Amino acid sequence: xxxxxxxxxxxxxxxxxxxxxxxxxxxxxxxxxxxxxxxxxxxxxxxxxxxxxxxxxxxxxxxxxxxxxxxxxxxxxxxxxxxxxxxxxxxxxxxxxxxxxxxxxxxxxxxxxxxxxxxxxxxxxxxxxxxxxxxxxxxxxxxxxxxxxxxxxxxxxxxxxxxxxxxxxxxxxxxxxxxxxxxxxxxxxxxxxxxxxxxxxxxxxxxxxxxxxxxxxxxxxxxxxxxxxxxxxxxxxxxxxxxxxxxxxxxxxxxxxxxxxxxxxxxxxxxxxxxxxxxxxxxxxxxxxxxxxxxxxxxxxxxxxxxxxxxxxxxxxxxxx
Amino acid sequence: xxxxxxxxxxxxxxxxxxxxxxxxxxxxxxxxxxxxxxxxxxxxxxxxxxxxxxxxxxxxxxxxxxxxxxxxxxxxxxxxxxxxxxxxxxxxxxxxxxxxxxxxxxxxxxxxxxxxxxxxxxxxxxxxxxxxxxxxxxxxxxxxxxxxxxxxxxxxxxxxxxxxxxxxxxxxxxxxxxxxxxxxxxxxxxxxxxxxxxxxxxxxxxxxxxxxxxxxxxxxxxxxxxxxxxxxxxxxxxxxxxxxxxxxxxxxxxxxxxxxxxxxxxxxxxxxxxxxxxxxxxxxxxxxxxxxxxxxxxxxxxxxxxxxxxxxxxxxxxxxxxxxxxxxxxxxxxxxxxxxxxxxxxxxxxxxxxxxxxxxx
Numbered sequence: 001x002x003x004x005x006x007x008x009x010x011x012x013x014x015x016x017x018x019x020x021x022x023x024x025x026x027x028x029x030x031x032x033x034x035x036x037x038x039x040x041x042x043x044x045x046x047x048x049x050x051x052x053x054x055x056x057x058x059x060x061x062x063x064x065x066x067x068x069x070x071x072x073x074x075x076x077x078x079x080x081x082x083x084x085x086x087x088x089x090x091x092x093x094x095x096x097x098x099x100x101x102x103x104x105x106x107x108x109x110x111x112x113x114x115x116x117x118x119x120x121x122x123x124x125x126x127x128x129x130x131x132x133x134x135x136x137x138x139x140x141x142x143x144x145x146x147x148x149x150x151x152x153x154x155x156x157x158x159x160x161x162x163x164x165x166x167x168x169x170x171x172x173x174x175x176x177x178x179x180x181x182x183x184x185x186x187x188x189x190x191x192x193x194x195x196x197x198x199x200x201x202x203x204x205x206x207x208x209x210x211x212x213x214x215x216x217x218x219x220x221x222x223x224x225x226x227x228x229x230x231x232x233x234x235x236x237x238x239x240x241x242x243x244x245x246x247x248x249x250x251x252x253x254x255x256x257x258x259x260x261x262x263x264x265x266x267x268x269x270x271x272x273x274x275x276x277x278x279x280x281x282x283x284x285x286x287x288x289x290x291x292x293x294x295x296x297x298x299x300x301x302x303x304x305x306x307x308x309x310x311x312x313x314x315x316x317x318x319x320x321x
Numbered sequence: 322x323x324x325x326x327x328x329x330x331x332x333x334x335x336x337x338x339x340x341x342x343x344x345x346x347x348x349x350x351x352x353x354x355x356x357x358x359x360x361x362x363x364x365x366x367x368x369x370x371x372x373x374x375x376x377x378x379x380x381x382x383x384x385x386x387x388x389x390x391x392x393x394x395x396x397x398x399x400x401x402x403x404x405x406x407x408x409x410x411x412x413x414x415x416x417x418x419x420x421x422x423x424x425x426x427x428x429x430x431x432x433x434x435x436x437x438x439x440x441x442x443x444x445x446x447x448x449x450x451x452x453x454x455x456x457x458x459x460x461x462x463x464x465x466x467x468x469x470x471x472x473x474x475x476x477x478x479x480x481x482x483x484x485x486x487x488x489x490x491x492x493x494x495x496x497x498x499x500x501x502x503x504x505x506x507x508x509x510x511x512x513x514x515x516x517x518x519x520x521x522x523x524x525x526x527x528x529x530x531x532x533x534x535x536x537x538x539x540x541x542x543x544x545x546x547x548x549x550x551x552x553x554x555x556x557x558x559x560x561x562x563x564x565x566x567x568x569x570x571x572x573x574x575x576x577x578x579x580x581x582x583x584x585x586x587x588x589x590x591x592x593x594x595x596x597x598x599x600x601x602x603x604x605x606x607x608x609x610x611x612x613x614x615x616x617x618x619x620x621x622x623x624x625x626x627x628x629x630x631x632x633x634x635x636x637x638x639x640x641x642x643x644x645x646x647x648x649x650x651x652x653x654x655x656x657x658x659x660x661x662x663x664x665x666x667x668x669x670x671x672x673x674x675x676x677x678x679x680x681x682x
Contacts, residue, residue, distance in 0.1 A: 023580035027497050030489030034508040034554070037547055041519065044526045098419045105416035118420070120673070125427045127665050129608020131636045132658045135643050136430050139651070148379050155380075182426055189423075215408035236514075243516025245611040246636075250643060272518045276614055288530070295522040299515065306514030310507075 041299060048292040055286070060293065066256040068287065075290045079258045081297065083173065083269020087248065088241040090177025090263060091184055096234055098181070099188035104218065106189075107196040119193065126186035134247040137179045142251060145175055149264050164264045171253025173268035179247050184237040191233030195226035228316020235309030239302050245272040271298040352401045359397035359410075363389040390414055431662075438659025441652045447660070451621040451633075456642070456650035465657045467623040468638040471538065472664075475617065475634055476603055478542035478627055479549055484599055486546075487553030488588075491598075495561040496569075496583050506558075513551035520547040521612030529616065538627040541617030541634070548609060549602035556601050560594025561587060597675045604668040608661055610636035635661045 052060060056075055059065075063076030102122075106115050149169040156162045199222045207217040223230070248270050254277055255267035275291045275298075282288050367386040370376060376385070394414045398406030446464035454463030490509060494502050524544040528534040564587050572582045588595065618631035619641060633641075635657050642654035 017578045020579045023578075023583075024497050024499070027489050027493045028499055028501070030486050031493030031497075031499075031501070031505045032508075033486045033490065034505070034512040034550065037523075037550075038508060038512055038515075040527065041515065041523045045519075045522060048526055097415075098422060101412070101416045101419035102423055104412065105420045109413060109416055110420075121424070121427060124666075124669055125423070125430075127604055127669055128430060129610070129636060129661060129665065131608060131610040131639050131643075132434065132662060133430070135639060135654055135658055136433055138643055140429060140433050144379075147377075151377060151379055185423055185426075213402075213405045213409045215412055216405075218412070239514050243514075243518065245516070245518045246640065272516060272611070275518055275522065276611055279615060285530075288525075292522055292526060295519050299519045302514050302516050302519075303511060306511060310510055 045292055045296040045299060048289045049296045051286075052289050052293040056290075060290075061297070064256045064258055068283065073286075076256070077271065077274070077294050077297070079256045080254075080269040080271045080274045080294065081301075082258050082260075084242055084271050084298070084301070086173055086259070086261075086263070086268065087177050087180055087252075087270055088238055090173060091180035091241045092234065092238060094178060094181035095184040095188055095237065099185050099192055099237075100230070102185070102189045103192035103196055106193045108214065108218075108222075119190070122186045122189050122193075126190065130183065130244060130247045133179065133183060134250040137182075137247060138250040141179065141182075142170070142175065145178060146170060149174060153264050161261055162264050163262055166266060168266045169264060171251065171266045171268075172264050173252070173259060174263040176248045176252035176268060176270070177263070179251050180241045180244055183244060183247060184241055187237045187240060188233050191236065192226070192230050195229030195233070196222055199225050228313055232309045232313035232316075235305055235312065239305045239309065242305060243272055243298065243302050245270075245276050248273045249276060271295075271301075349401075355397035355401045359390075359393040363393045387418070390418075434655065434658050434662050437652065437655035438657075438662075441656025442659065446653075446656055450623045451638075454621065456645040456647040458649065460649050460652060465635065465638055465653070465660060467621065468633045468635045468657060469660065470623055470625065471617075471620075471632045471634040472607065472636075472661075474538045474625065474627060474632070475541045475545060475613070476607055478539060479545035479606060480599060480603065482542060483546035483549040483553055483602060487550050487598070487602065488557050488595065490550075490554040491557035491561050492583055492587075494558050495564075496579070496587060509551050509554050512547075513555070515547065516611075517544075517548055517609045518611040518615070520544045521615035523547065524612070524616045534628065536616055536618045536631045537629065538617060538624065538632045541613045541632070542627070544612035544616050545606040545609065548606050548612070552605045553598050553602040556598035557591075557595055560591045560598060563594065564590045593675050597672050600668050600672045600675075604665060604672065607664055607668070608636050610640050613637045614640065635664075 052075070055072075059074075059076055061076070061081070062078050063074070064079040065074040065076045067074045102118075106118050106122075110118060146169045149164075149172060152162050153164045153169070157164065203221050203225070204217060207221050212220075252270060252273060253267045254269060254274060256269070257267075259265060259268045271294050275295055278287075278291055282291065363386060366389060367381060370385065371378065371381060391411055391414055394410035395407045398410035402409070441460055443461070445461060447469070448466045449462070449464040450467035451463045451465075490505060493499060493505060521544050524540050524547075528540055528543065529536055534540045568586050568590060569582055572586045573579070577585070613634055614637060617634065617637065619633045619637050620631045621633070622630075624630045624632040639654045639657045639661065642650045642657070645651060645654075
């Protein structure tokens with residue numbers, strides 16, 4: 001494919017026809033829409049963040065108070081920022097192994113026809129809107145999942161991670177992480193499968209004819225070959241998990257205190273969900289600004305994760321070629 | 322025609338027909354026997370324990386069946402392939418397990434959406450709006466007509482905004498090929514990572530808090546367009562790249578201006594691909610809820626004016642009805658979910674069909 005060969009400049013430069021110069025300028029202008037939007041988000045949301053930081057100071061990022069009626073009112077989103085990360089980590093721990101094994105099954109074990117069907121099903125799963133996943137989770141997943149959490153706590157409760165003193169297993173970070181994992185699995189799987197499929201068949205056949213077991217082939221041929229793409233896919237899934245709002249809204253009880261690691265204890269945080277759940281009850285301009293500021297930090301976080309993901313993918317692609 | 326072409330005998334022999342392409346992957350009978358035992362025994366044991374009903378099913382599956390299956394597969398591998406097969410057998414068990422798990426999740430989603438959604442489906446549910454409808458109103462009155470119109474209106478405006486910009490971005494990368502191509506691609510990539518709720522907040526700050534727009538279909542459509550643009554731009558770029566360079570140089574050699582090369586040659590040549598790009602963009606946004614909660618709010622009436630009033634769409638309708646304490650309202654949410662899922666499935670099938678035709682051509 002011509003994707004990687006450098007394309008010749010066809011614009012004609014200064015010698016171009018007058019109509020073409022207008023055309024080139026129009027297209028060039030339109031091509032920068034994405035830059036304009038990104039800059040717009042940074043500037044406008046950033047501008048709303050400044051008064052919040054001036055009023056609340058750094059405690060906006062480091063405290064867990066959310067007192068809208070106090071004099072003066074106090075806002076702190078530390079619990080939300082930490083909660084977003086915690087949910088993403090739980091989702092990663094569940095989704096990554098499932099996705100990797102699913103991709104291995106699709107690429108190396110399943111017959112070609114089954115593999116094709118699975119690819120379509122995974123893509124369909126990725127296309128299910130988050131509000132429908134939230135609806136399904138709320139009515140179908142949560143009742144049995146609460147039971148699983150109870151069992152987990154009953155037998156492994158001596159590990160602080162699985163402790164639960166309240167006996168209330170609804171709205172836990174574990175549950176939200178589980179739902180996020182379900183949303184991440186199709187993304188990570190389809191990218192991983194795509195990458196594993198590109199392993200040169202000569203290498204695989206050579207490894208197998210040398211008598212390598214499948215594990216050896218995976219460990220020393222396929223995974224090293226696709227490492228960059230797989231890590232990039234996981235990071236993209238992470239970006240999606242950080243920004244996911246609606247599905248989490250239905251399964252997580254938002255509390256402002258930091259829930260450090262009691263993932264089976266009711267209550268956790270998520271910046272994106274905070275914005276939607278508090279938006280309806282905002283009272284006055286400043287509270288809207290507080291939510292906009294929270295959105296600004298969410299934007300910065302996801303931008304960072306996505307940039308890292310692209311960097312990793314691109315670097316490994318360069319190393320390979 | 323009944324005549325069958327006879328091939329020469331020398332080509333019909335087993336030597337060519339049955340020669341395995343990968344001789345090392347041939348399995349002896351012993352292997353299949355061991356596999357059968359390794360599959361049947363753990364299931365039988367667990368089935369027995371399950372029928373005795375002493376251990377909760379969740380624990381039975383994770384603590385007993387899963388390790389038992391790993392051990393059984395390991396032993397089978399040890400018996401047929403020796404030590405080196407053990408890890409392989411574990412990978413196979415885990416891979417099949419992961420696939421089964423995901424299949425159960427997806428199957429459960431699709432099954433409940435269809436089974437619960439069908440309960441709400443009836444002509445009045447599709448065509449009526451929800452004026453005078455409270456969460457406790459019986460299902461025979463009121464429906465999602467206004468939300469369907471809302472979704473089409475918002476998505477339609479979003480298409481009008483984002484498709485020209487997205488195609489222009491792709492044309493810049495593949496046709497104009499200016500100096501900024503790497504930067505443009507980087508920004509499009511970065512934009513695709515913007516969380517949907519942030520797109521909603523952006524429209525809220527720029528258009529709604531400043532008083533330029535009310536919370537309306539247009540405001541929601543701008544947020545949707547922000548989310549659509551990267552998908553349209555990247556897919557369109559990919560399909561424009563597939564247009565043979567000879568078409569461009571040929572048209573230029575005939576004396577066309579570059580603008581005409583793009584509008585009369587390149588884009589028509591990639592027509593199907595461009596349609597796929599647009600549909601993929603629509604599929605990306607059609608279920609987005611968070612931006613609409615901030616920019617379009619909700620409305621029980623049918624609204625067709627894109628700037629006058631708040632408006633409901635299918636995702637926001639579902640969102641409103643999910644956690645209602647009335648069973649009928651929840652059934653409405655499932656019904657709307659089924660309607661939305663049908664839309665998604667249509668988009669999914671059409672893009673697959675167009676994409677497959679393009680690849681085979």
